[in-house]
Amino acid sequence: MIEFRSVTKQFPDGTVAVDDFDLVIPPRQTTVLVGSSGCGKTTLLRMINRMIDPSSGSILIDGEDTAKLAPVQLRRRIGYVMQNSGLLPHRKVVDNVATVPLLNGVPKGEARERALELLDTVGLDRSLATKYPRQLSGGQQQRVGVARGLAADPNILLMDEPFGAVDPIVRAELQRETIRLQQELGKTVVFVTHDIDEAFLLGHQVVILQKGGHIAQLGSPAEILANPADDFVATFVGADRGKRALRIQRVDGRDVVVDQNGTPTGVLQP
Numbered sequence: 001m002i003e004f005r006s007v008t009k010q011f012p013d014g015t016v017a018v019d020d021f022d023l024v025i026p027p028r029q030t031t032v033l034v035g036s037s038g039c040g041k042t043t044l045l046r047m048i049n050r051m052i053d054p055s056s057g058s059i060l061i062d063g064e065d066t067a068k069l070a071p072v073q074l075r076r077r078i079g080y081v082m083q084n085s086g087l088l089p090h091r092k093v094v095d096n097v098a099t100v101p102l103l104n105g106v107p108k109g110e111a112r113e114r115a116l117e118l119l120d121t122v123g124l125d126r127s128l129a130t131k132y133p134r135q136l137s138g139g140q141q142q143r144v145g146v147a148r149g150l151a152a153d154p155n156i157l158l159m160d161e162p163f164g165a166v167d168p169i170v171r172a173e174l175q176r177e178t179i180r181l182q183q184e185l186g187k188t189v190v191f192v193t194h195d196i197d198e199a200f201l202l203g204h205q206v207v208i209l210q211k212g213g214h215i216a217q218l219g220s221p222a223e224i225l226a227n228p229a230d231d232f233v234a235t236f237v238g239a240d241r242g243k244r245a246l247r248i249q250r251v252d253g254r255d256v257v258v259d260q261n262g263t264p265t266g267v268l269q270p
């Protein structure tokens with residue numbers, strides 16, 4: 001479990017990116033932070049692994065205050081996947097994936113073998129292991145980024161707009177893979193996006209944010225869709241515009257999100 005307690009982040013130039021933020025992120029589920037640009041999503045995510053330190057308040061992981069943990073150690077036990085994969089361009093795929101285990105002292109042969117297994121896990125052919133990132137498609141690079149995030153077998157995986165730069169078809173494929181991986185591996189996933197459809201698809205818990213990291217609404221996709229907290233949320237989820245007009249329909253025992261034409265846009269997480 002990850003817990004934010006009265007967390008505020010003010011940057012040196014005076015910008016208050018996050019103001020008195022409280023949130024409990026349950027274990028072994030996906031929590032999605034969603035909101036428009038500049039509302040504080042990335043700052044919140046990066047405070048979990050101390051890439052950014054809060055100005056005040058505390059963040060606890062399984063009851064332990066992260067301020068008391070060494071940032072480097074903490075980062076090595078929390079997976080991090082970012083937009084544009086963040087792969088090292090001059091290192092082969094297998095070496096990119098094996099980086100963190102090697103830093104953690106895993107012997108080279110073992111780290112490579114584990115990296116190859118992770119390529120299987122994220123649905124990549126092992127023949128790609130010896131290629132360089134630029135020889136891969138955008139979607140393949142993102143999968144390598146996910147494999148790298150999983151390499152140290154962390155309990156927590158942070159994902160910052162990981163599929164923002166890939167085309168819609170590949171994006172849908174990567175979203176499905178993320179759901180599968182989360183279910184199979186039972187990780188606590190914290191996922192940042194500005195796309196509400198993506199948030200509803202992936203999130204067990206969805207946190208709709210406004211500027212300053214203010215929570216406009218927190219709940220399951222079904223709860224938010226059924227009962228938007230206010231006009232802001234209603235507009236954000238498209239409920240009052242007829243544009244998306246998402247609603248939930250029960251099909252074969254599963255909750256399916258359908259748009260105004262009755263076209264399914266996704267299945268809600270159980």
Ligand SMILES: Nc1ncnc2c1ncn2[C@@H]1O[C@H](COP(=O)(O)OP(=O)(O)OP(=O)(O)O)[C@@H](O)[C@H]1O
Pocket residue numbers: 011012013015016017035036037038039040041042043044194
């Ligand atoms: N290092 C920094 N110094 C000063 N201000 C910053 C810094 N990093 C972020 N900010 C500001 O803090 C606010 C929140 O930024 P943050 O990157 O967390 O938002 P975001 O919701 O992730 O946005 P985006 O979707 O555009 O990435 C913004 O106003 C941003 O300009």
